[in-house]
Amino acid sequence: MKNKLKLTFLSIITLIIPAITFAQETVEVVEKTLSDKINEVFTPIVEVMAQVVFWKPFKYFVDESSPLANIPVVVLWLVIGAVFFTIYNKFINIKGFKHALELIRGDYDDPNDKGEVSHFQALVTALSGTVGLGNIAGVAVAVTVGGAGATFWMILAGLLGMSTKFVECTLGVKYRNIDENGTVSGGPMYYLSKGLKKQGKGTLGSVLAIFFAVLCIGGSFGGGNMFQANQAFAQLTSLEELSFLSEYGAWFGVILAILVGIVIIGGIKSIANVTDKIVPLMVGIYVLSALTIIILNIGNIGEAFSEIFSGAFSPDAAKGGIIGVLIVGFQRAAFSNEAGVGSASIAHAATKTNEPVSEGIVALLEPFIDTVVVCTMTALVLIFTGYAHEPQGLVGAELTSAAFEHALGGWSRYILAFAAVLFAFSTMISWSYYGIKAWTYLFGSSKAADYSYKALFLGFIVVGASSTLGAVMDFSDMMILGMAFPNILGLYFFAGEIKADLNDYFARIKSGAIKKFK
Structure with a gap:
């Protein structure tokens, strides 16, 4: 009996090993073929889109x-919009900051307000879609190309961007739809179509809303999904101890898709319940590590800020003097x-509030x-460690x-890799929500539409993790940036309305008509 069991076990092993080997070889062939085919399709599209967006x-x-x-x-479009809304709304980015903190604490939360998530949950859900690899790799690009002075213009762009976030998120709540089950749908698709129709510009509103929704869906599959899966896998396999996993991108994608699927199947409430734990954790890990380096170099903090300020206004600054550094800083901040x-x-529209302006004020904290x-x-980490001056041939996240x-030793590689995976995961679940809302706006709200989008989204995770998709990555970046064209154009029509509100x-x-509940 034992011999039979032994033979049976060996037979199974003999069958499984070739099967696994064959499956892996098949996956590798499919990955390469799929990458090539996708790149062939998207390359001409990217070339046309680049002529418009860039x-x-x-x-x-x-x-x-x-x-x-x-x-x-x-970049010009984003910056002009940010400057306009900052001045027009009398520096709401500064005036509303203290009140934003009060709202986040829940001081004005009314349990009877309609919506699905709290102010804090909406904030962290939206933050999970923006705080990510751009903060790690994008800053390194800005400082490498534009020098330390690019940091000054990044900060200024971030401060100005607070005003734009205020306007768009106020409108997201004001023109949202709430169905009989309490499910909320909002965002540019709704305030462009409903709001402009109210102003007698229904046709323009519908065109802008559809244009935005199409771009949002493309952005959710690309920059909000495939790029994140691809970079998360790259960060993990960059660790020497995990480099052997580099051949198993598809399997990593499958595992990641399962984890994302578990979260997104429950909608915004499920997503918010995860992001309100992941975002503070991932930002906390990254900020604590950076803060440790800053504290260790606290004696040089004055010199560092002096370098940032002087570099921002130096005629001899890298990349074309003052204007060149300004462009680099504003561009990275906008992205x-x-x-x-x-x-x-879209995320802020789901907030439990009957005061649209209150959510706009909360949103200004994001930039x-x-x-x-x-x-x-x-x-500051790049400046203190000298890599801002001598990048040693490294770029982006590697730098x-x-x-x-x-600054911290070899163990910090694991911290960054872990943070990068959390950044990617949280970005994917947030963008799945943005995408599904754009999808159901175009194709109607039904279980079939919901499941079809989610199935496609999860499938693209596997593709992103296992493929080299240069063209589709460029395409997705442009789709996300392209969303700014119909959105900001629409925002100008609402300027007077938002100011009055x-x-x-x-x-x-x-x-005292609006009272604190705590």
């Missing part, structure tokens, strides 16, 4: 060597905090945390990782 309007009026010639229209893109308003705090800390390792809200706060 069109450089000043190149026709200035010399090609001038930094102005390299300003992409999307990092997504102020003006409109995605965050502050994402850009002013986290990105600045990354820049930031090397700086942390130099803001003045009315603070007047009621002052008179």
Whole structure:
């Protein structure tokens, strides 16, 4: 009997090993073929989109060597919008900061308000979609290209972006839909279509809403999904001890898809319950590590900020003097905090509140945390460790990782790798929510629409983790940035309406008509 069992066991092992080997070889062939095919399809699309999103309007009026010639229209569009809404709303980014903290604490939470999540949960859900690899890799790119002075302009762009977030998230709540089951749908698709129709511009609103929804779906599959899975796997396999996993991208993708699927199947409440734990954890890990390095170099903090300030206004600064450094800093900040893109308003629309302005004020904290705090800390680490001046041929996340390792030792590599996986995971679950809301806006709210989107989203995780998708990554970046065009154009039409709502809200706060519940 024992011999029979032994033979049976050996037979199974004999069958399993070749099967696993064959499966792995098949996966590798499929991965390569799939990558090639996808890149072939997307390359011409990317080339056309790049001519629109990254069109450089000043190149026709200035010399090609001038930094102005390299300003992409999307960055100009985001920055002009941020400056306009900051001035028009009398610096709400500063005026509303203290009240935003009161709202986050729950001081004004009314348990009878309609919605699905708290102010804090909406904030961390939106933050989980922005705080991520851009804070690790994007800052390194800015400092490498533009020098320490780029940090100053990143901070300024983050402060200005707070005003744009306020406007779009206020509108997200004001024009949201709440069905008979209490499920909320909101975001640019709704305030563009409903709000502009109210102003007698229904056709324009519908066109902008559909355009935004299409771009949002593309962005959710690419930058909010495949890119995150791809970079999470790359961060893990960059660790020497885990380098052997580099051939198992598809299996990593399957495991990640299962974990994401468990979370997103429950909708915004399930997503918020996860993000309100993951986001403080991942930001805490990263900030604590950076803060440790800053404290160890506290004696040089004055010199570092002096370098940042002087570098921002130095005619001899890297990458074309003052204008060049300004462009680099503003560009990286705009790409990092997504102020003006409109995605965050989809999450904030689900907040339990009957005061749209209150949620807009909460939302203005996002660019502050994402850009002013986290990105600045990354820049200081690069300056203190010397990698801002001598990158030693390293770029992006590799440069930031090397700086942390130099200051804290080899163990910091594991901290960064863990944080990167958490960043990617949280970004994916947030963007799945953005994508499903855009999807159901176009195709209707039904179980079939819901499951079809989620199945596609989870499938793209496996593709992203296991493929080299250069063209589709570029495509997804442009889809996300492209969302800013219909969104900000629509925001201008609501400028007067939002200003009136803001003045009315603070007047009621002052008179006591809006009371604290704690």
